[in-house]
Amino acid sequence: MHTEFTSEDLAQLPALQPPTWGNLIPRFEYFIKSEHCKPIKIAENGEVVAIGTSILHGDTAWLACIITHPEHRKKGLGNAMTLSLISELDRAKYPTIYLDATEFGFPVYLKIGFELEELYLHFRREKPLLEHVISKQILPSEEKWKAGIFEVDKIVSGEERSGVLSDFLANAFVYVENAQVLGYYIPDWGDNPIMAVTNQAGLELMKLRNQTNDEARLPESNIAAIQFLKENGFTQFQTSRRMFLGTKRIWKADKIFNRISGQLG
Ligand SMILES: CC(C)(COP(=O)(O)OP(=O)(O)OC[C@H]1O[C@@H](n2cnc3c(N)ncnc32)[C@H](O)[C@@H]1OP(=O)(O)O)[C@@H](O)C(=O)NCCC(=O)NCCS
Structure with missing residues (x-):
């Protein structure tokens, strides 16, 4: 068919x-x-x-x-x-299949056997931009940081996504401490994702992202990032539901500071 x-x-x-x-x-x-x-x-x-x-x-x-x-x-x-x-x-x-369901899609996937795993909250800035000092630990990505980006992504997502990620790293930024990548931000891919293994790295990258983005989408478990958005004049306007079929996996919803897109969580 x-x-x-x-x-x-x-x-x-x-x-x-x-x-x-x-x-x-x-x-x-x-x-x-x-x-x-x-x-x-x-x-x-x-x-x-x-x-x-x-x-x-x-x-x-x-x-x-x-x-x-x-x-x-x-x-x-x-x-x-x-x-x-x-x-x-x-x-x-x-063994695990994921998707991020809209209101329309949710009942369709539920009937097939997908289970709800996490709510993503969608925010929009409704107040003027607050200027931030951008951390000196944020650097434009280079070839030498690539393995560190893949490592951060693996820890946060619990998945091995280096194949797809490789296609979108040309303009990425990394947050580096002691020559180690603790977070990444990709300003020109999907919803402009930020993944980080520490809250400090994630929040500093959010300050940079905040300069050019009026929208944000992230798991409701990331309390620190949601607090940052609220303090910066963002209001929630929508939700979507991350679902899985098959084996449940370990991943860190509280370390996604902005999702990649509805296509990849
Ligand atoms: C989500 C989407 C793909 C569903 O497509 P669809 O072809 O309408 O899906 P289905 O027909 O299989 O199911 C939709 C509903 O129709 C019902 N249905 C299926 N066959 C039917 C029939 N012959 N007669 C009447 N109702 C029927 C289903 O039971 C289901 O009902 P429910 O929503 O109350 O559970 C569609 O709404 C869409 O494209 N939305 C916009 C994009 C989007 O949000 N995509 C999802 C991304 S996660």
């Missing part, structure tokens, strides 16, 4: 574009070309009616951009797309 999503299908994406999401075209261009992603579609009479992708890490997979054409909803296509994505995965290699 499902087939591979190819570059010929890109022209149909505007009809599926959710209004509040970022542009789907560059996202699917990346999914098509990345060896770590498997985008698929369901088509009816040549019309793409549902899309989605899996994103593969070392031994975990994420499902992302699951969308049914607005005129074809509530016919079981969201369910079929999610099951198709799961069926394409080798469950022995990927």
Whole structure:
């Protein structure tokens, strides 16, 4: 029923574009070309009616951009797309499957057996920017910090994501103490993520991110980061729900100072 999503299908994406999401075209261009992603579609009479992708890490997979054409909803296509994505995965290699569910998606995934793991809170700045002094321990990333970034990411996410991460490190920043990377911030990827192994590293990177970002999305367990946002004039406007299927894994929700995106938590 499902087939591979190819570059010929890109022209149909505007009809599926959710209004509040970022542009789907560059996202699917990346999914098509990345060896770590498997985008698929369901088509009816040549019309793409549902899309989605899996994103593969070392031994975990994420499902992302699951969308049914607005005129074809509530016919079981969201369910079929999610099951198709799961069926394409080798469950022995990927015993845990993650996703970050919207209000629309949550009931669909719950029925399939996904379990709620963590709430992500979405904030928007509603007061003027407070200027911060930027820590001298924050440096533009270089090749020599790459292994440190992967290590921080592994500790925080509990996943081996270096394959996908490698594609987005060109403009990253690191927080370094005693020649060791304690946190990273990527200003030009997704929701502009910050992962850090200490609160100090995470909060200092948040001060830098805060200079150019009016929105923030992070797990509700990160009390220190949420307090920082509130002190800096941010108000919560939305939530999303991180869910998992299969083996529960250890990861550090309180050390995500901003999620990567709805595609990767
Ligand atoms: C989330 C989304 C993909 C679901 O797609 P969908 O094709 O409507 O999903 P389904 O049809 O499988 O299920 C939706 C509902 O329709 C019901 N349904 C399924 N087949 C049906 C049928 N033949 N007749 C009536 N209802 C039906 C399902 O039981 C489900 O009901 P519930 O929400 O009360 O549990 C879609 O709403 C969407 O694209 N939303 C915008 C993007 C988005 O938020 N994506 C999720 C990202 S996490």
